[in-house]
Amino acid sequence: MGGSSPCASCKLLRRRCAKDCIFAPYFPSDDPHKFAIVHKVFGASNVSKMLQELPVHQRADAVSSLVYEANARVRDPVYGCVGAISFLQNQVSQLEMQLAVAQAEILCIQMQQEPNLPTHQIDQVDKSLLLSTNNFDDNNIPQYLSFASSSNVIQDPLKRESLWT
Amino acid sequence: MSNSTRCAACKSLRRRCSKDCVLAPYFPPTNPQRFACVHKIFGASNTTKMLEQLPLHLRAVAADCMSFEASSRVEDPVYGSVGIISQLQEQIIKAQSELVKTKGEIAFHNAQQQLQQQQMQQLQMIHTIAQEGEDQPSWLSSSQQDPFPNVNQQLLEDYNYSNTFCGFEF
Numbered sequence: 001m002g003g004s005s006p007c008a009s010c011k012l013l014r015r016r017c018a019k020d021c022i023f024a025p026y027f028p029s030d031d032p033h034k035f036a037i038v039h040k041v042f043g044a045s046n047v048s049k050m051l052q053e054l055p056v057h058q059r060a061d062a063v064s065s066l067v068y069e070a071n072a073r074v075r076d077p078v079y080g081c082v083g084a085i086s087f088l089q090n091q092v093s094q095l096e097m098q099l100a101v102a103q104a105e106i107l108c109i110q111m112q113q114e115p116n117l118p119t120h121q122i123d124q125v126d127k128s129l130l131l132s133t134n135n136f137d138d139n140n141i142p143q144y145l146s147f148a149s150s151s152n153v154i155q156d157p158l159k160r161e162s163l164w165t
Numbered sequence: 166m167s168n169s170t171r172c173a174a175c176k177s178l179r180r181r182c183s184k185d186c187v188l189a190p191y192f193p194p195t196n197p198q199r200f201a202c203v204h205k206i207f208g209a210s211n212t213t214k215m216l217e218q219l220p221l222h223l224r225a226v227a228a229d230c231m232s233f234e235a236s237s238r239v240e241d242p243v244y245g246s247v248g249i250i251s252q253l254q255e256q257i258i259k260a261q262s263e264l265v266k267t268k269g270e271i272a273f274h275n276a277q278q279q280l281q282q283q284q285m286q287q288l289q290m291i292h293t294i295a296q297e298g299e300d301q302p303s304w305l306s307s308s309q310q311d312p313f314p315n316v317n318q319q320l321l322e323d324y325n326y327s328n329t330f331c332g333f334e335f
Contacts, residue, residue: 041215043208050206050242058243065247069234077215078223081246082230088253095260102267109274 008035013044022051026063034067041070173200178209187213191228202235203228 006017007024012035017024023044027035038047047066051059073080172189175182177200182189188209192200203212212231216224238245 041211042206043211046206046208050238054242062243065244068247069238069245073215073234077219078227079230080234081250082233085246085249085253088250088257092253092256092260095257095264099260099264099267102264102271105271106267106274109271113274 005029008032009039009044012036012039022048026051026060037070037074038063038066041073042066170194173197174204174209177201177204187216191216191225199232199236202239203232206235206238207231 005011006015006029007021008027008029008031009023010017010021011029011032023035027038035044042050050066051062054062069081072084076083079086171182171194172186173192173194173196174188175186176194177197188200192203207215215231216227219227234246237249241248244251
């Protein structure tokens with residue numbers, strides 16, 4: 001890197017920061033903690049290999065996600081990111097359940113407003129029957145895992161505000 | 166462990182699998198792919214260090230989680246398991262929005278129903294009062310009290326009720 005200061009990774013690894021150092025664009029010298037945590041969890045060698053396998057325009061995002069995962073694993077050495085995934089999956093399930101109940105209620109209301117249908121038949125419509133026939137277009141979430149949920153690493157990985165709880 | 170029963174880690178690393186191998190309980194030789202992913206992403210040394218730092222009863226779960234993260238990263242080299250988190254967050258936002266919209270529709274329907282019931286009750290009340298007015302002959306037939314002496318019964322019935330009772334206290 002000529003006369004300019006070495007990047008955070010070369011500083012930590014105590015080596016000369018080459019002009020084409022693969023880490024330099026993503027680990028500036030003013031944020032040593034960022035590389036330190038990635039190195040601790042993944043190892044500099046593995047990170048270097050991962051970045052080399054990616055096209056240049058995707059490396060910044062890859063580094064961001066690696067930093068996020070490394071932070072999650074340091075905060076929660078048992079579950080890491082998986083704790084957040086489990087927690088969010090539970091939230092999605094609960095919301096979908098509430099949505100199903102609300103949609104069944106709408107159907108009941110609409111059926112009651114149907115003039116041709118006798119009211120005693122409408123009253124006997126079971127909500128659970130409506131739920132079972134309800135069609136959810138977006139219910140394609142794969143069940144990734146069934147670990148116990150851990151909410152202490154939830155944070156918007158790349159763009160949004162932190163949801164740290 | 167003899168050569169023939171080495172764990173997946175020691176097989177992959179081509180080393181002797183000792184009796185107290187840290188990785189052996191969690192990376193059996195029957196699933197070499199599991200260790201291959203973890204080795205590629207975290208490295209054997211880091212994996213061993215991370216597991217050693219944990220109490221025994223938590224190591225199995227930790228190994229499973231690391232295995233999941235590693236395989237997610239192999240499948241998606243850019244975002245890994247963070248991509249799954251983003252996807253789930255988007256689904257939550259979408260589901261919340263849908264729920265708010267649906268609950269709004271329910272509230273609207275309920276409000277409409279209530280309004281209709283109130284209107285029905287008011288109409289019934291007006292009709293009842295009108296009926297009672299028809300059944301009382303005294304002031305209608307008396308020319309002294311009748312406010313509309315030159316108007317016959319049919320016209321009174323056709324007249325707007327609010328106008329008919331205008332000026333009467335009730």
